[in-house]
Amino acid sequence: xxxxxxxxxxxxxxxxxxxxxxxxxxxxxxxxxxxxxxxxxxxxxxxxxxxxxxxxxxxxxxxxxxxxxxxxxxxxxxxxxxxxxxxxxxxxxxxxxxxxxxxxxxxxxxxxxxxxxxxxxxxxxxxxxxxxxxxxxxxxxxxxxxxxxxxxxxxxxxxxxxxxxxxxxxxxxxxxxxxxxxxxxxxxxxxxxxxxxxxxxxxxxxxxxxxxxxxxxxxxxxxxxxxxxxxxxxxxxxxxxxxxxxxxxxxxxxxxxxxxxxxxxxxxxxxxxxxxxxxxxxxxxxxxxxxxxxxxxxxxxxxxxxxxxxxxxxxxxxxxxxxxxxxxxxxxxxxxxxxxxxxxxxxxxxxxxxxxxxxxxxxxxxxxxxxxxxxxxxxxxxxxxxxxxxxxxxxxxxxxxxxxxxxxxxxxxxxxxxxxxxxxxxxxxxxxxxxxxxxxxxxxxxxxxxxxxxxxxxxxxxxxxxxxxxxxxxxxxxxxxxxxxxxxxxxxxxxxxxxxxxxxxxxxxxxxxxxxxxxxxxxxxxxxxxxxxxxxxxxxxxxxxxxxxxxxxxxxxxxxxxxxxxxxx
Amino acid sequence: xxxxxxxxxxxxxxxxxxxxxxxxxxxxxxxxxxxxxxxxxxxxxxxxxxxxxxxxxxxxxxxxxxxxxxxxxxxxxxxxxxxxxxxxxxxxxxxxxxxxxxxxxxxxxxxxxxxxxxxxxxxxxxxxxxxxxxxxxxxxxxxxxxxxxxxxxxxxxxxxxxxxxxxxxxxxxxxxxxxxxxxxxxxxxxxxxxxxxxxxxxxxxxxxxxxxxxxxxxxxxxxxxxxxxxxxxxxxxxxxxx
Ligand code: SF4
Numbered sequence: 028x029x030x031x032x033x034x035x036x037x038x039x040x041x042x043x044x045x046x047x048x049x050x051x052x053x054x055x056x057x058x059x060x061x062x063x064x065x066x067x068x069x070x071x072x073x074x075x076x077x078x079x080x081x082x083x084x085x086x087x088x089x090x091x092x093x094x095x096x097x098x099x100x101x102x103x104x105x106x107x108x109x110x111x112x113x114x115x116x117x118x119x120x121x122x123x124x125x126x127x128x129x130x131x132x133x134x135x136x137x138x139x140x141x142x143x144x145x146x147x148x149x150x151x152x153x154x155x156x157x158x159x160x161x162x163x164x165x166x167x168x169x170x171x172x173x174x175x176x177x178x179x180x181x182x183x184x185x186x187x188x189x190x191x192x193x194x195x196x197x198x199x200x201x202x203x204x205x206x207x208x209x210x211x212x213x214x215x216x217x218x219x220x221x222x223x224x225x226x227x228x229x230x231x232x233x234x235x236x237x238x239x240x241x242x243x244x245x246x247x248x249x250x251x252x253x254x255x256x257x258x259x260x261x262x263x264x265x266x267x268x269x270x271x272x273x274x275x276x277x278x279x280x281x282x283x284x285x286x287x288x289x290x291x292x293x294x295x296x297x298x299x300x301x302x303x304x305x306x307x308x309x310x311x312x313x314x315x316x317x318x319x320x321x322x323x324x325x326x327x328x329x330x331x332x333x334x335x336x337x338x339x340x341x342x343x344x345x346x347x348x349x350x351x352x353x354x355x356x357x358x359x360x361x362x363x364x365x366x367x368x369x370x371x372x373x374x375x376x377x378x379x380x381x382x383x384x385x386x387x388x389x390x391x392x393x394x395x396x397x398x399x400x401x402x403x404x405x406x407x408x409x410x411x412x413x414x415x416x417x418x419x420x421x422x423x424x425x426x427x428x429x430x431x432x433x434x435x436x437x438x439x440x441x442x443x444x445x446x447x448x449x450x451x452x453x454x455x456x457x458x459x460x461x462x463x464x465x466x467x468x469x470x471x472x473x474x475x476x477x478x479x480x481x482x483x484x485x486x487x488x489x490x491x492x493x494x495x496x497x498x499x500x501x502x503x504x505x506x507x508x509x510x511x512x513x514x515x516x517x518x519x520x521x522x523x524x525x526x527x528x529x530x531x532x533x534x535x536x537x538x539x540x541x542x543x544x545x546x547x548x549x550x551x552x553x554x555x556x557x558x559x560x561x562x563x564x565x566x567x568x569x570x571x572x573x574x575x576x577x578x579x580x581x582x583x584x585x586x587x588x589x590x591x592x593x594x595x596x
Numbered sequence: 597x598x599x600x601x602x603x604x605x606x607x608x609x610x611x612x613x614x615x616x617x618x619x620x621x622x623x624x625x626x627x628x629x630x631x632x633x634x635x636x637x638x639x640x641x642x643x644x645x646x647x648x649x650x651x652x653x654x655x656x657x658x659x660x661x662x663x664x665x666x667x668x669x670x671x672x673x674x675x676x677x678x679x680x681x682x683x684x685x686x687x688x689x690x691x692x693x694x695x696x697x698x699x700x701x702x703x704x705x706x707x708x709x710x711x712x713x714x715x716x717x718x719x720x721x722x723x724x725x726x727x728x729x730x731x732x733x734x735x736x737x738x739x740x741x742x743x744x745x746x747x748x749x750x751x752x753x754x755x756x757x758x759x760x761x762x763x764x765x766x767x768x769x770x771x772x773x774x775x776x777x778x779x780x781x782x783x784x785x786x787x788x789x790x791x792x793x794x795x796x797x798x799x800x801x802x803x804x805x806x807x808x809x810x811x812x813x814x815x816x817x818x819x820x821x822x823x824x825x826x827x828x829x830x831x832x833x834x835x836x837x838x
Contacts, residue, residue, distance in 0.1 A: 454770025
């Protein structure tokens with residue numbers, strides 16, 4: 028197999044990269060920097076954000092998320108009471124999802140490409156062992172050190188061992204959710220290696236000592252006044268909350284860091300099996316710097332990032348940016364096939380790829396969850412989600428947030444029983460599924476998670492009793508009739524003007540935001556006899572064309588059911 | 597042709613007027629509805645919460661209720677979609693699974709039945725009001741009911757349809773979600789009602805009483821005078837008045 032020449036650096040020497048970085052910073056970064064909020068731009072900003080000022084820590088302090096409450100309800104409560112967060116998240120998710128809608132509509136054949144993308148992912152994951160081996164073999168031929176890590180701990184030890192072997196003092200990182208999953212910055216700091224995030228959003232989050240709250244826009248929960256405050260503390264001078272100025276500050280600061288860094292660390296959007304190459308999508312140019320300047324490169328990737336060929340990349344390169352940010356293409360797309368060759372102008376002398384399992388292979392062969400591995404981490408499901416819109420990402424309590432995070436976190440940990448309260452934080456509206464470029468049925472997976480918890484005997488005891496009662500009554504029309512009668516008598520005590528508005532007892536949660544309608548004096552089942560009599564007395568003759576149409580439809584439906592049955596066996 | 601109504605628990609217990617409106621509209625087209633009395637609930641509350649054994653119990657009553665119907669019509673997209681899960685629910689019981697497939701193929705949400713099966717879009721209704729429409733998630737996203745209600749609304753004389761901002765966003769009902777995650781659900785329904793207010797519509801119309809109960813409850817709690825109606829009610833009132 029011939030190795031393509033998409034070698035790093037050959038068409039993007041460092042100087043060009045730096046210029047492009049400047050250009051990109053002005054145009055793109057500011058577009059997707061964070062949850063900006065124009066409405067708050069009326070002078071109140073900085074002064075009112077003292078609270079976040081207290082959280083400012085040095086970049087070297089990157090604690091694990093520890094201060095979070097245990098339940099999603101409590102975490103969501105914090106978010107729901109944070110007006111700045113809610114405004115910021117709404118503002119940016121709206122822009123992103125509108126952008127995505129426009130980009131998919133303007134594409135013209137979106138649904139066909141979406142189906143193609145899904146098929147590529149289904150095929151790859153179904154043959155993942157084959158493609159992983161092919162990828163590893165080819166990458167090794169290109170001179171890459173390929174490592175497999177079964178667990179997070181293994182991936183961390185491998186990374187630390189590499190850092191120690193090259194005597195690293197600093198690591199510059201481009202955006203990588205896998206390193207967040209591993210809490211790798213924290214681990215590097217424990218051996219006195221400074222890890223510096225170079226994606227603007229990640230840099231801000233690192234300064235704040237927080238974790239990303241969105242898989243594409245890590246600082247989505249902050250507005251530009253909060254960001255200006257963080258960066259001002261970092262700079263030791265007051266920076267105005269102008270996104271171009273803020274991005275400019277970070278760019279200057281990072282340039283020094285790029286030049287001193289011993290290791291460049293990246294994630295991976297796609298790994299191409301046929302040539303052993305890895306592909307990065309980005310807007311800021313920082314990933315180019317990370318993969319061209321330092322002498323050593325470490326790439327961390329989930330084992331499911333593989334696609335078979337460069338041809339498949341064409342489909343992915345269409346789906347990913349359009350779904351993520353509404354861009355037709357990202358500003359940079361780098362294909363990297365190995366360490367620097369003699370003919371290359373730049374690039375690392377040593378390159379490592381660490382392929383991480385950490386619970387992913389548990390999904391293989393699981394009919395309900397295998398499709399999770401199809402995810403291309405575009406974030407479209409977060410932007411479409413009406414729950415994420417109100418509570419942001421930290422409320423999900425894991426590295427990955429939004430609908431994909433709600434399913435992925437418990438699935439990767441295989442501890443559904445502990446995590447499923449997050450699976451309950453969904454109205455099952457299906458917006459995630461509709462938005463997903465590879466059609467992952469997240470709404471069904473959320474139900475599967477809930478069911479597994481119940482089957483494991485870990486359901487909420489009250490709910491379990493309630494459901495038993497429900498199915499006994501609702502499984503029998505007579506009992507249901509009796510229950511309705513009793514309800515009508517009971518409600519007389521609390522109903523006023525046809526509604527129940529008490530906020531005491533089981534109606535508290537519902538009635539805090541609403542009133543409850545009363546049961547009808549005569550339910551439909553009791554009313555039917557008289558209604559039927561009246562209607563049949565005045566029934567009109569159906570027009571013959573309509574009758575034929577109905578007969579035709581009835582025949583079609585019988586045949587459809589038949590076909591489905593035949594196909595199923 | 598035997599056409600049966602699948603009333604759903606909410607319309608049975610709280611909103612029988614929706615079932616009545618539906619029956620009157622269909623009767624005017626010459627459709628004689630039947631109401632199999634053994635029917636109860638589609639089982640969605642149990643299914644969505646993960647209690648599939650309990651869901652199967654109530655699903656059985658639905659399967660037996662409609663066995664010999666040619667068509668089943670329901671005033672809820674969500675309960676209609678629940679029937680699409682039966683095939684999976686009964687995957688270990690071949691006979692029930694066969695019945696589930698048949699039931700799925702012959703069950704229609706009310707507007708689907710009018711437009712797709714009967715081929716009717718103009719009922720001769722007159723409703724001179726400013727109306728906005730909330731497309732419920734399960735009906736519109738999962739059953740694909742998008743055009744049918746629009747066609748029916750366009751057929752109403754005098755009706756001024758104003759677009760609802762963020763119409764596709766869920767109202768926050770989600771069954772037990774509204775109780776378990778009351779504050780998240782509350783934030784969602786509050787925002788939905790805010791958008792409805794923005795339209796200055798007199799009437800909110802929809803196809804699912806669960807969502808409409810949720811939204812109406814919020815509007816009423818806040819003292820907003822917007823009238824909330826199922827499309828069947830609106831059409832029936834339009835015919836009677838018009
Ligand atoms: S689940 Fe789908 S929409 Fe969500 S991040 Fe993954 S690919 Fe994107």
